[in-house]
Amino acid sequence: MIDKYPNPNLRWEKTSTYNVDLEFAMFRNKLRGSFGYYYRYTKDAFLEKKVSMVNGVENYTVNAGNIRNQGFEFTFNFTPINTMLNQAAVSGRKRGFVWRLDPNFGSVFNQLIDKVKPRNKPLQDEIKYTDYLTGKVYLAGRPVNTFYSYKFKGLNPENGSPMFYNTDRYVMEGDQEVDMGEVYNNMDKEEVFRTVMTRSGCREPFLQGGISNYFGWRNLGLSINLAYSIGAKIRMFKMYPTPGNIAGPEKNLRREFTKRWQRPGDEVYTNVPGILTGAAWEDANTPWWKDRPFKFSENIWEMYDNSDLRVVSGNYLKLSSASFRYVIPDEFCKKLYLKSAYVSISGTNLFTVCSRKLKGQDPSQSGTTNLINISVRPTYSLQLNVTF
Structure with a gap:
């Protein structure tokens, strides 16, 4: 069995x-920070090329693209208030108040460049429709991880099945009926994919970073760490991991099914979608394009899970951690023959x-899983630290 196919023409x-x-x-070191910018240009980037299986492998690594990356990072440390005394009182207790703020911002831009192919043209030779859905297609002039989705049109008023734009077999143009199967036969597969799909965005955020806060008053300290992300798009979890089949009583079922289509008029x-049976279920799983060279989906359930209806903003602001600490005074520690001690309670997520x-899905979780996952759960801890 061949694992990797050699390429003697592969360059660094x-x-x-x-x-x-x-x-x-600035301001007597009350405000300190840094700003950084980087620019990276990669020529002859490694990309996977589809080859015939007679070679023993399906993919072949070649030098096929140029990538431009640029980004910036901005961090600073700001102490708006600091009345904390430099020395502890005779009793060993701290006095005063301090507030420290440490935000950071980071952004990365990447773009695939090809001097021959126009914008939005794929750089790979062989493209599958799933490459567009998962963001694995490399498009000239577009960021890496750009993904596409089917264009949701609504629910069929007769049986509640999902409908999508540009997927009808026959359409009317004026007084003439046009067979879209013949139209798509005369188009490249990539053109067909981009006709039935729309660009949803990028899985990578445009801006991300964190904000740390510390508040100290006497022997008490509170630390709060926030994380944020802006600009990413994500899919919701799949509703139909099996084509149109509803899970049995021994499996979990998504709550959205309680609001499903049940009778004509519900589509408003x-x-x-409603639960299909009989011929409607067969038609949904064997669409007219399934055996065509330009096949753009397996069934309408796959299209629904990967439609623009189920693409949402990945922006978030998360309280990633918080900690409250009490430092036991020195005079009390001495009575117990301790050098120092503190007690703290903390939590994450x-x-x-x-x-x-x-609807409860964590924005850091992907919608490609077939499982029904719960969101990232919070954790709590109580700690007592003593030093002898």
Whole structure:
């Protein structure tokens, strides 16, 4: 069995990198920080090329693309308030109040470049429709991890099945009926895919970072760490991991099914498909394009799970951790023959502010899984630390 196919013409990737960093301090060091910018250009980037299976492998690594990456990072440390005394009182108790703020921002831009192919044209030779759905297609002029989705049209008023734009077999143009099967036969597969799909966005965020806060008063300290992400798009979890089959009583079922289509007229109020049976179920699983060279999906259930209806914003603000600490005074520690001691309570993944459309799904979780996952759960801990 061949694991990797040799390519004697494969060249090293060539990367040029430029970095600029600026550090600053202001207001008697109350405000300190740094700003960094980088630019990276990669020539002859490694990309996977589809080859015939007679070679023993399906993919072949070649030099087929140029990638431009650039980004910036901005961090600073700010102490708005600090009345904390430099020395502890005679009793060993700290006095005063301090507030420290440490935010950081980071952004990365990447773009695939091809001097021959126009914008939005794939750089690979052989493309499957799933490459568009998963963001594995490399498009000239577009960021890496750009993904596409089917264009949801609504629910069929007769049986509640999902409908999508540009997927009808026959359409009317004026007074003439046009067979879209013949139209798509005269198009490249990639053109067909982009006709029935729309660009949903990028899985990578445009801006991300964190904000750390520390509040100290006497022997008490509170640390709060926030994380944020802006600009990413994600899919909701799948509703139909098996084509149109509803899970049995021994398996979990998504709550959205309680709002499914059940009778004509429900399509006005819901976007959740109805339960199909008989001929309607067969038609949904064997669409007219399934055996065509330009096949763009297996069935309408796959299209529903990967439709623009189930793409939501991945923006979030998360309280990733928080800790409250009490430092036991020195005078009390001495009575117990201790050098120092403190007690603290802390938690992680305490809450997340994100799109309501996620319905409990964590924005850091992908919608490609067939399982029904719960969101990232919070954890709590209580700690007593003593030093002898």
